[in-house]
């Protein structure tokens with residue numbers, strides 16, 4: 430304190446604060462402590478919510494452990510003096526909640542909201558922490574970057590897990606009842622949808638793909654775009670499906686990053702091996718039978734299905750002319766996953782057809 434009664438020292442060693450009356454300094458210090466205390470709690474709570482999903486939802490010890498380490502590091506900054514500054518009764522923010530917090534449309538939305546919460550809290554800690562301890566700002570910045578990495582890894586892991594679990598893949602065709610049909614199939618347990626429309630204008634594609642993505646994510650299903658990497662990015666889809674004449678996988682991967690899914694159509698062993706070597710996350714195997722949906726494209730037959738069953742190291746979907754009548758021939762040839770267009774898009778009861786196809790596919794023992 431100087432002669433005029435002003436404090437010109439620091440809150441703690443090394444951190445100089447503006448010159449201000451001692452009593453005012455104490456008040457500000459209290460406010461800073463309360464901000465730090467509240468945000469340390471927020472960050473830890475958010476991490477705990479994410480950790481529970483990693484542990485029980487994804488069964489990922491690695492992701493759960495990273496959450497735990499992050500929580501412990503956040504906790505190491507939560508000193509007694511910060512806790513002592515807590516004044517829950519006097520905090521006008523305790524009753525404030527946004528309507529969006531009262532409801533979450535999906536696990537994805539819940540996770541995103543909590544990542545957001547943790548990242549915001551860490552940003553606050555980074556700034557106000559500089560007033561508390563010389564190392565706190567930098568430590569919280571580094572924690573924030575680790576949380577970003579965790580978010581990317583978790584979302585990617587989640588997508589891959591769901592892809593491996595998916596046995597039925599709906600590839601859509603243009604329809605006046607596109608959304609109700611897809612929703613009916615989702616109600617039947619479908620977990621993988623591709624938006625495919627070779628004719629529509631981009632404005633229509635953008636609108637429908639956005640709606641489909643929302644719908645799929647509400648049901649916890651993956652949403653893939655056919656052919657178009659730009660559209661996949663624009664609507665925040667889970668990935669893209671590329672044929673032999675579409676964009677090379679390497680370029681798509683550069684644009685989409687490591688966490689989104691890339692599928693590749695294949696008609697023979699050489700195309701399969703190339704697709705896998707190039708980093709495809711899954712492959713299409715077909716057309717198994719000739720189909721009006723892909724008129725003029727030669728059928729590959731069950732031989733290639735048998736080859737895929739023996740040789741594919743990534744999930745693969747038999748496609749082309751598959752329906753409730755021949756699904757068991759596919760299963761007998763070794764198919765564990767199938768993709769269909771007409772069987773669902775033209776079904777009178779897509780929910781029932783989905784349930785039937787899945788019931789047949791689920792009779793197969795999971796691998797490994």
Ligand SMILES: Cc1ncc(COP(=O)(O)OP(=O)(O)O)c(N)n1
Nearest residue numbers: 655670671672673694713746748768
């Ligand atoms: C799952 C799945 N497999 C194959 C295809 C066909 O892709 P492609 O050969 O590029 O033909 P188009 O679908 O673009 O006409 C697919 N879309 N999905």
Ligand SMILES: Cc1ncsc1CCOP(=O)(O)O
Nearest residue numbers: 716720722749750769770771
């Ligand atoms: C897009 C595509 N690629 C290979 S076969 C096919 C269409 C399959 O459609 P359907 O299930 O109606 O036979």
Ligand SMILES: [Mg+2]
Nearest residue numbers: 656671672675
């Ligand atoms: Mg294509």
